[in-house]
Amino acid sequence: MSELKTQAVTAACPDCGKSVHLKSPVRMGQEVSCPHCDAELEVIETDPVELDWIYDEYDGEDDDDEDEQDW
DSSP, X not given: OOOOOOOEEEEEOTTTOOEXXXXXXXXXXXXXXXXXXXXXXXXXXXXXEEEEEOOOXXXXXXXXXXXXXXX
């Protein structure tokens, strides 16, 4: 009988700098939360594993209304 091993992979949180543990296999775009500072992160590199903040993509519809004035 063969056992399937899952490896724990760690990466540094870009917000607090502490280690975040991820289960392998690690995938690009995988979303995780830092257990230390609650930052919402995603995997941006897999070798070595690197995390960055999750950014909302700009859809162009939320233009800055403060710049618009009624003349």
